[in-house]
Amino acid sequence: MTKSINLKEKYPPGDFAIWIIIYVELVTFALLFLGYTFSRRADIALFNESQLMLSQTSGFINTFILITSSYFVVKAVKSIQSMTQESYKEFNLEASKWLLFAIVSGVSFLIIKITEFSHIFGEGINLSTNKFFMFYILLTGFHFMHVLLGTIILFNIYQKTKIFGYTLNDYRGFETGASYWHMVDLLWIVLFPLVYIIR
Amino acid sequence: MKKYLEYVLIILIVLTIFAFLLGYLKYVSTSLVAVLLITTFIKGALVIDYFMGLKDVRLKYRLIPIIWLLVVISLIAVAYYLPVTGA
Numbered sequence: 529m530t531k532s533i534n535l536k537e538k539y540p541p542g543d544f545a546i547w548i549i550i551y552v553e554l555v556t557f558a559l560l561f562l563g564y565t566f567s568r569r570a571d572i573a574l575f576n577e578s579q580l581m582l583s584q585t586s587g588f589i590n591t592f593i594l595i596t597s598s599y600f601v602v603k604a605v606k607s608i609q610s611m612t613q614e615s616y617k618e619f620n621l622e623a624s625k626w627l628l629f630a631i632v633s634g635v636s637f638l639i640i641k642i643t644e645f646s647h648i649f650g651e652g653i654n655l656s657t658n659k660f661f662m663f664y665i666l667l668t669g670f671h672f673m674h675v676l677l678g679t680i681i682l683f684n685i686y687q688k689t690k691i692f693g694y695t696l697n698d699y700r701g702f703e704t705g706a707s708y709w710h711m712v713d714l715l716w717i718v719l720f721p722l723v724y725i726i727r
Numbered sequence: 728m729k730k731y732l733e734y735v736l737i738i739l740i741v742l743t744i745f746a747f748l749l750g751y752l753k754y755v756s757t758s759l760v761a762v763l764l765i766t767t768f769i770k771g772a773l774v775i776d777y778f779m780g781l782k783d784v785r786l787k788y789r790l791i792p793i794i795w796l797l798v799v800i801s802l803i804a805v806a807y808y809l810p811v812t813g814a
Contacts, residue, residue: 538784538785539784539785539788540779540780540781540784540788541779541780541784547788550792551791551792551795554792554795555795558795558798558799561799561803562799562802562803562806565802565803565806565807566806568806569806569809569811572811584747584750584751585747585751587747588743588744588747588751591743591747592740592743595736595739595740595743596736596740598774598778599732599735599736599778601778602732602777602778602780603732605780606732707779707780710774710778710779711779713774713778714771714774714775714779714792714796717767717770717771717774718767718771718796718799718800720743720746721746721750721763721764721766721767722803724750725746725747725749725750725755725763726750726755726760726763726764726803726807727755
């Protein structure tokens with residue numbers, strides 16, 4: 529028993545396969561971040577001018593939303609980890625409450641991002657407008673898809689908590705989904721200052 | 728339940744407001760880029776350690792995303808501070 533508890537703490541939470549996916553995603557986004565940063569050096573004035581067309585306020589609100597949603601997800605995970613054999617229903621319900629907050633946050637992020645995209649595309653901007661907007665659309669569009677997938681994953685976990693599907697011996701799927709969501713948050717933490725703020 | 732998660736959340740929000748205000752008030756100068764990048768590293772490290780829960784796992788699993796973050800932030804800094812030649 530002691531041995532299994534020790535082993536559990538040595539590995540990242542959730543299924544190990546999700547960590548392979550997370551590491552691959554981190555490398556992919558790193559290439560895009562660096563592509564943006566080093567392309568900027570070729571035409572700094574163009575990048576600075578184009579950046580002014582972005583709404584820093586919506587970028588900030590979305591950062592706030594994602595950070596808070598990550599907190600809700602951690603609280604949900606802590607609830608599940610705190611359960612005992614007798615109280616698993618109670619802790620599933622508590623986790624579902626936190627997850628619902630996180631899902632609402634995820635949907636809010638997506639709505640704000642769609643509004644931002646509508647504004648940008650409404651101005652006639654597309655992938656071929658210039659290099660700044662090419663990277664902006666690629667980076668934020670790719671990240672948008674990750675938030676969408678993350679929200680769907682959280683919704684599936686939420687549904688399972690509603691039927692008390694997680695038990696003391698089976699909550700690895702819960703941690704796997706949570707880890708994915710935190711990766712989405714981590715990527716946005718780098719993306720926000722890079723694309724919206726730093727000039 | 729321990730309160731450390733709430734402290735982490737507060738730090739993340741404060742650093743985000745700081746970055747936003749610098750941008751919103753157009754205070755982002757070349758020297759402040761370094762400050763923004765350092766705060767971004769702190770935020771990322773907090774998410775990795777406390778939200779992803781890697782603080783308590785084997786060091787190598789924790790180091791992979793931390794090194795990723797460090798390399799990305801460092802190369803962004805290089806791109807911003809390296810003089811542009813031949814323009």
